[in-house]
Amino acid sequence: MAPPCPNLEGAPMRNNQPITDQEHHLDPKCPLVSLTDLKGVILHANQSFVEISGYRQDELLGQPHNLIRHPDMPAEAFEDMWRTLKADLPWRGIVKNRCKNGDFYWVEAYVTPLIEDGRKVGYMSVRTRPTPRQITEANALYQAVNHRSIRFPATRYRRDTSVTARLALMALLPALCFGAALCLGDHGRWLAAGAGVLAAPALGLWTWLGIVPPMKRSGEAxxxxxxxxxxxxxxxxxxSEFFRLLIGIQSMKVGLRAVFADILSIAGHVESQSHALNDQVDMANQRIHLGADSVRTMAAAIEQLTESVSEISLATQSSAGQATLTAEKVSQGLGQIVDTQTASLGVVSRMDSAQQLITELKSEVASIQNLAEIIKEIADQTNLLALNAAIEAARAGETGRGFAVVADEVRKLAERTSSSTVEITATVERIGTCTANTLSAMAMAAGEVQISHSLMNESRETYDAIQRSADGIQSSSRNIAAMLQQQEHSSSEVAGKIEEISQLVEQNSSSVESIHKAARQLGHTAQQLHAMTSRFEHSL
Structure with a gap:
């Protein structure tokens, strides 16, 4: 059981709840070991104690040992333990302890004081697995004590008469016999001498029994x-002289048992961990080799990327130059379109002026046609007057012959005038038709010029868009070229870093190999430690 707790000095016993009927059994080869200070505060708990108690290491350290006390344990058991330990003697008993979750486990506890520089500094408790018979007897005893049916049996150490007292009696025997002989008469002297002769071997045997058997038991132990x-x-x-020696050997035996059990447990744990470490190191080594291959592949890919970026950068710079030339050509074409638009606007203006002149000409032709009509009418009237004059001249006879000749000339002139008027009218009509056709053609031409102007406006807008796009392409190409140059620089830096990583991977591989060797050496050391302590394994 555990070392004494603060409640052993009169404080109320700790009642840990809840409890269950679930029992746990100790591993016979894994004793529970704990160290406490003089107040019962836990200073050390081995792994076996931690595992079966259900508490974490940090939950046990710094806590009173009655943290694991089971309510079925009578207070008298702890009082007996405390009295025994107060006398600087070890205590031994069967104890029922409580797990964190309320389950329980039985232990055979051996509690002994810890002495440093002749001063008691704490207590060590070593608990092992009891036999079923011990558990049954202890359970019955504790139930009876809790029901006040019986008293708890106190721990008592039986001691024989000290060797010092025995030697003192042997030393006093001759003096006693001599004194008795002096005090008695002749007959009494012989009785005293006979008693001395008989008592000396008996006292010597008694003294021998007080020295040799304990020494023999100590040597055998x-x-x-x-x-x-x-x-x-x-x-x-x-x-009493050999009692302390035997008690010390008993405590040493129990302590060594706990130490070797912990050493074996730790050696096995170290061995298994070294194997696991070897496996992990092997896996890490494989991953490092895979990582090295990946780094080399990445380095090659980065190198190809750098070359591709360089080629793309050159192509982008060339594209930027072509975009600049395109922008210049577009600018020239745009200027030519503007000049053409200006010229077309001049043509439209001149055609408008020509249309106005032709319209005026058409008006003048119409006026001429009107005049020709008037002349025709005058010629017709003149011809009619000439006919009338000829008729009158014929009536006059010879007198009017001269007048008739004049009238005939006038008639002829009127006919020629009428004929000329018809020709003038036809000519004027042809001029009008030509003028109308010219106006129509000029109107159509003006419309075509307007359409051409609109198309040139659209072309100008298109050229403007092309120029903006060309400018954008030029700017983007420059930016892309700059970014590609930066990317090329970054790729070079990445390639350098990858080279450094590759070197680090190689260094890590070397370090992992060293760790692998150290892990193998650790496993070998653990095996040697296990082999050295294995002869104690059967006695744990």
């Missing part, structure tokens, strides 16, 4: 411990 037997029972009954 030490030989058993040296041979690896730590489970033997040691009879500690002896004279």
């Amino acid at each position: 030490l030989l058993k411990i040296a041979s690896g037997d730590l489970r033997f029972e040691l009879d500690t009954r002896a004279s």
